Amino acid sequence: MIKLTALALLSLSLFAADNWPGNWKAQGIIYLDHSPNAAMHPVPVRAVKLGDGFWQPRRRVNVERSIPTMLELLEAHGIVDNFRRLSNKKDAPRTGPLYTDSDLYKWMEAVAFVLQEGDSPKLRATLDALIADVAAAQEPSGYLNTNYTGDKVALRFTEMYRSHELYCLGHLLQAGIAYYRATGNRKLLDIGIRFVDYLVADFGPTKRPLLTGHPELEMALVELYRTTGNRAYLNLAGYLLSGVESERLHLKPSQVSYMFSGVPFTSRTTFEGHAVRAMYASSGATDYFLETGDPLYRKTLDTLWSDLTNRKMYITGGVGSRSDGEAFGDPYELPNSQAYTESCAAIGNMLWNFRMLAASGESRFADVMERALYNGINSGMSLDGTLYCYRNPLASDGEKIRNQWYDTTCCPPNLERVIASLPGYFYATSKEGLYVNFYHDSVLDWQGLKVTQKTNYPWSGDVEFTVMPESAREFTLFLRIPAWSRNSSVLLNGTAIPAQPGQYLALRRTWNPGDKFILRLDMTPRLIAANPRISEDNGKAAVQRGPLVYCLEQPDQSAKIPDLSLNPRTDFASEFRGDLFGGVVILKHAGAAYRQPLDQEPLYQTLDQANRRKTNPVSLTFIPYYAWANRLPSPMEVWVPLTEP
């Protein structure tokens, strides 16, 4: 338990910043205590302990299996040796794609988040050894990238549209900051700072031009500013986002579209190009807005958010439809089996909405975070923690989708860092009180306030809260009522307070130690229709229960998936199955199957003929989407045709 400013809590507000740059132990995933445009301030990872429940088995597997095996794989593929060869510790050719330094950095950040939750001398020693390898690879100038060495030195900063030099630096900084916030140890952080200082000295509008061909450094630089208080880093982020160098760098329009970089961020009106780049750029721009309050940024971010959530986001929170260019498609171009929906893009969506939430205090951003986290991100890692999805399609013919390793292995360590950092997303403070963004069996212990959630969420919609300030105190508890929860209420002192979906319910009162209340969210399974402009989802529905999107997977069905349909007039029966996927609620539904399999029917026939097709009643079993492909590869679909009336 950290108890830094209990007095401040009792005297002034729940949000009580100490001096900037402040105590590393008080800093969360992003550190907004001094950000003038933050509506809320996330608590540090270490302030929240998740109890047994939905996420803890995955988080345990992450620490025990995913993180150790990923380091083994990074070693086996020579990714770490890429650093060691530069200090002559290894004699091997540089290996892997040009951006693979970032994969190690992301892995290091994941470990740092584990250490933020609780110390582990062994993990710390492993990380310290790796940090020494990275440090030894850095040049005296501060430059650090294992690809642009040897005969490639001359190419440095000459092909930034593809080089990922700044992308790797971004991940280095994020790892350094996370390790600093875990331990107070600045060694990795200072490696990053040396490289940034080199950039600050030599690059800029009146010096050499700079471009984040793969945006990522922007958000890292703003976080570095928050960590150090050095405004030069914020200004460098602003310069990168200003996109003023397209002329000096001779960028082509197609590059600018693809990279989501190279023109002023504030000139963007739609999402296009590479989805991860676009999400990271938007995250960085939101960070920049949080510090500067620039209204043009706010306007652009709102426009882009509307474009994403009204036209280009999957029901799973996945984004990026096209494999060609790993890119956004046209509006409403959201194919299911062809969906690209890279794990990293769904993570980027969550990272961005986390920042939008912090900037606004509006529940709709947390809704998108939850949608992505429980579905399109959650599907990215196998339940045993050793296999990863790069793509997360919404339908499948049964091709193998999970692999231990990818040559471009960006997704696996990215998933690991998200899962390791998870407690840091649940609570945030403001002058008014405490925001509860997500629900899980857990204990918050922060600045003299303890809040306990007892719940089986998301299997159950009931959350029993116990509020334990050190002594009675008036403040507001902001409870996020998800947009999907149509009938929600809070039971407090024997009265039921109704709660509007899609908003934070503000419970302002004097809270006494031991006060209890129950939040009731509506876990009735519901049928979701897509906008008919999404061609592939026309005449179909998806099933959601709570935050979870469900799917049909072949092993649970008695007929072939393409022949199945659901009946909008019959209900879904929820059933907890402890034996399946470590325990999940499945849904049973009285649907139908075509008597003659569709693959024995003509490709085209008259509508009259088609309407004469006969069905048999069958029981359908829906499982949570995130759990698919944890048995043998087999067909799956999220959007299920509606039985014709």
Add this chain to the structure above:
Amino acid sequence: MIKLTALALLSLSLFAADNWPGNWKAQGIIYLDHSPNAAMHPVPVRAVKLGDGFWQPRRRVNVERSIPTMLELLEAHGIVDNFRRLSNKKDAPRTGPLYTDSDLYKWMEAVAFVLQEGDSPKLRATLDALIADVAAAQEPSGYLNTNYTGDKVALRFTEMYRSHELYCLGHLLQAGIAYYRATGNRKLLDIGIRFVDYLVADFGPTKRPLLTGHPELEMALVELYRTTGNRAYLNLAGYLLSGVESERLHLKPSQVSYMFSGVPFTSRTTFEGHAVRAMYASSGATDYFLETGDPLYRKTLDTLWSDLTNRKMYITGGVGSRSDGEAFGDPYELPNSQAYTESCAAIGNMLWNFRMLAASGESRFADVMERALYNGINSGMSLDGTLYCYRNPLASDGEKIRNQWYDTTCCPPNLERVIASLPGYFYATSKEGLYVNFYHDSVLDWQGLKVTQKTNYPWSGDVEFTVMPESAREFTLFLRIPAWSRNSSVLLNGTAIPAQPGQYLALRRTWNPGDKFILRLDMTPRLIAANPRISEDNGKAAVQRGPLVYCLEQPDQSAKIPDLSLNPRTDFASEFRGDLFGGVVILKHAGAAYRQPLDQEPLYQTLDQANRRKTNPVSLTFIPYYAWANRLPSPMEVWVPLTEP
């Protein structure tokens, strides 16, 4: 009028071959008079004169605008100079993609087909001059390819997976054969033969390995065999189709899939990879079957045809779903706005089915030809003959789809040669009599038999036939009854003979000069449903009238296309509009439009909420699909949502 073997017609059969290789004037698009496995023998292009009607305006524009402007463009882009530089007539660098020789050859073939229909001294002179340029570029060895010259000589036959050397030769041969069949002039043909003889001498299973990385040469070689009687050419085609060289050429599985070449053709069971390659390979394999009768080929071709028509073909006859690799997708992967559906692939589909029709005499193959010709091929050229589609999608947001020129300009001259050769597809003979494959106002005049069609097909379904043998004679007239014509009949001597759709109606009798009958095809507009496994077409219908697929294009509608739906319970009113697209039948339909445009609706909502959506009645106007994008670029769709009941 050509009257070669009228005596044979009168004494033995309508099919009467002269001595092989035979008279060039009697040879059609493919020349099957000596093919042991041909069920029918197409008449030569010159035997059929199309009257005014559907195709003639397009064919006139083809000769007057498309062909001349395409030569200007080929000249302007240096494609002809690529040849002239090799004989030092021009001093310019070689230009264009490595396969661009074929674009000139295809253009030459188009001109040759024009000359088959009727002589034109001016066109002949133009072609002769170009032939001289091509001849001067040929090496003494016979080798001819403008790309593999100078410092690229060493690369000849070393990168056949991409080189297109044999692909270009295939088009050279086809142009040479067509010109020979137009004029009896062998000059271009002999250029091709010299190159082939060079291959025959040096390549083969016991010599150097050969591969058509882009199949095309196969069908050209079989046609060369048919033209010359030299079996070595047939054998070379058999060797290329045998795909025995994958080991010697170190081909990767991905290459073999993409190229549809490199493994035994008879080992194929599904369509995959590059669609044009696959269609051309299948065409060549059918040609090979027609000569050899190899049952393994027949079995493979049947399997592939079923795969195509039951799982991978658009309603327009277009094939090849994916832009990535210009490739076939998975079964039922037939997206609309993302459809790749290259014009060349639809042409390949027609070329292949023409050969399957000839090998079987089965109407279903002509049905596919008609589907492709009237829709997915027909859409490829603008009505003014100067703009071409490379892609022929089935839905569009209004992006520009027609262009005058493409760097890879394979489609424009391919479309020109198809339109120029069109009369050659209408009739074929057999021992039993005469096959009528397609309908159009026209006169057949072949071997002492005249057949006149008076019709406004496809706007009308009535075709008045006049049969004029030189004297009374018993034979069968095989009338193709399209599968789409549900109520068809022939009115002959006052009696109505019912006709089954999807078959040839065999009218065997003694035909007297001047005999008349009327064929009545069912032109009732009909709603077509796709197999629900085609995700994007679920809950939608397409409208067909006769062979024509219809579409909604924005200029004709009173509300935005994505907001429109059609009502399966109301009819379509056909209306001839002389002022539109040079005269077309449009269809009027009482449909509906959403009151609130869909782009102002949420991306996802509960099905209950979605079902409360309100519509207004609106009149929809459907135009033939082929005519779309002949006004300002604007949205279009073939598959229209059905109004919810």
